[in-house]
Amino acid sequence: MDVKWFIAAGILIGIAGASLSVYHMNMNFALLSILGVFTLTNLMRAQAFKDRGLIREAKWMNRIAISFIVLFVIVFVVTIIL
Numbered sequence: 001m002d003v004k005w006f007i008a009a010g011i012l013i014g015i016a017g018a019s020l021s022v023y024h025m026n027m028n029f030a031l032l033s034i035l036g037v038f039t040l041t042n043l044m045r046a047q048a049f050k051d052r053g054l055i056r057e058a059k060w061m062n063r064i065a066i067s068f069i070v071l072f073v074i075v076f077v078v079t080i081i082l
Helices: 003-023 027-051 055-081
Strands: none
Touching (some): 003 027, 027 055
């Protein structure tokens, strides 16, 4: 199975998780889900840019995805500690 299918499934799960957590007023989990979705969409964009031969743009998208991963970890740690 292609990696893009796994990323797309992760995006759908993240969107569903964010929607349910907003409905249940759990904003910490909603933020974590949204950050996860942003990370996965940027990784998918980076792969699409790389496939088209746009290496510079792919590196840029990878850097943005890494920044969202860092934000995800920070929010996760703050949520667990506090």
